[in-house]
Amino acid sequence: HPTKRESLYADLREELPKELEKKRNLYREQLPEDAVEQVWQRFHDALMPLHSAGKLGAVLFQFPQWFVIARKNKEYVLECRDRLKDFRIAVEFRHKSWLEERNREETIGFLEENGLPFVCVDMPQGFDSSLPPIAVATSKDLAMVRFHGRDPKAWTTKSETAAERFRYEYKEKELREWVPKIKDLSQQARETHVLMNNCYRDYAVNNARELRSLLEEE
Template sequence: MGDVLTGTASWTDPTLLATDWYPSEVRTAEDRLKHYASVFSLVEVDSTYYSLPAERSAVLWAERTPDHFIFDIKAFRLFTGHPTPVGKLPKRLREMLPVDLGKRSSLYSKDVPQKVVDEAWGMFHSALQPLYRAGKLGAVFLQFPKWFYFSRENLDRLEQARVRLGDYPMAVEFRQRSWMDDRHADKTLAFLKEHGIAYTCVDEPQGTTASVPPVAVATSDLAVVRFHGRRQETWDKPGVGVQERFRYLYDEAELSEWVPKLRALSKETRQVHALMNNCYADYGVRNAQQLEDLVRQASIPVHVSG
């Protein structure tokens, strides 16, 4: 059986820092990561979605965490079809843009010259090398938007991303139900298995166009589960901020639903990553600790860093 790792989708969320979860003496970025890593064995880095990471950051993350601590890295938004503010591109990339594109407020990858996209991927891959060499890179996680439908063209995009990431493990999450509807689910999962891409299982509100069913399935030797909360009224509502969308605290019964699913995933994989994305106040860390306790009580192997 593979080990289960639990953690959250951020360790620096402002609403978490406003709670007393971190001891009063923990005040610096270094101390916060060290404290987090003393409690959990896994974290997801979401800052890499908003801006390309710096290699120096990856060096520090590796140095400040115990042996066997794992980072899942969220892919830069340009790579997943999200609008990307021009100002968030490194100067090197901005200087490669045609003049008219450089004047826009944001860009989609389809608008950007191929050489710029290639350079961005190269910078992203290079920046993660310190984590990979340290054995601390869990997966590069690509979250696609609700307008990313099942299609031959988008399957090709997934395959291209798999090639670009090379030896880095890759996971994908869909926010468009067509990938897992009755017509396409088998094709989706078969494609991911063929290319060694981890399907990201989700616990999230149901009943919207951005809802994907809570199917627990492994398509590689790594399984990933992300818990987004079950706040249906804000899940797909325009103009709702991140804090309101994910402001949901799971109760024990809701988390317990996942214990048999995690056991099944553990039997099929080398590792299971269970990540709380209900990043509001201390909800995520509380639920991650709760889930780990439930997994231990069920005698499912738990990964320990250090």
């Protein structure tokens, strides 16, 4: 994703080339290499206290819709891993090309070979940003699932807050679909993290509580 210029560290903003002074959004390739190095290092250092206290499960990299399957993008995924080698990272894609039938084996193999957890998703279907709700553990250490809701209208409508986009409360039947999948993941990986991203009001908390009860039934 691009970064708003105002979000960049003040001292780094002052060192930007003049042609970037009036840019509202900045992309990685526009920044001087030393600025990129500084951003990564400061991000790493900010996470270290959580990691040292045993409170950092993983760093989740959610790549944007325009991040399609390609050699250069695979290389960038590996760069993210190498930049944060002190932490576990998990990878969530947002373009269908990664799991299209012709590419699925390649994608899963790439993640397995590099020990990178694939983030399984429950999300609206039928869009370029949609991935199928498959459950696969590509790392023996960590498996991860994220629930984004199933409202196709909210998924594509621009809203003032992120919560509006994920305004969806799962029905018990929909959560139950994932029970065998999550249990299977837990047999494949040492840890399984399940995250409710339907962050509207108390929807996520309620669904998390309900899903936990379903998992404890058997």
